[in-house]
Amino acid sequence: MVVANYIYDIYYWLILINIFGSWFPQFQTSKIGSLVGRLVNPYLSIFRKFIPPLGMIDFSPIIAIFAYSFIGRFALEGLKQLLIILGAF
DSSP states (O other): HHHHHHHHHHHHHHHHHHHHHHTTTTHSSSSHHHHHHHHHHHHHHHHHSSSSOOOOBBBHHHHHHHHHHHHHHHHHHHHHHHHHHHOOO
């Protein structure tokens, strides 16, 4: 369960790093920026399909963060309850 929480938290921070890194073109072209982008952009692209940018502002990452927080915490709690039922926690 602890490992799932760490993975969840790390991916959450990667999303935030990608969002703030988008403000700096030199970050996006760096090795770290491109790695973070490859990990996070498949998730963010789901929301970009439905929420177009308004001018120069892209609101889809904000919605993606809220969805990730809500769904992720719900899934982690469900996993915890499942482990309790199975007697492994």
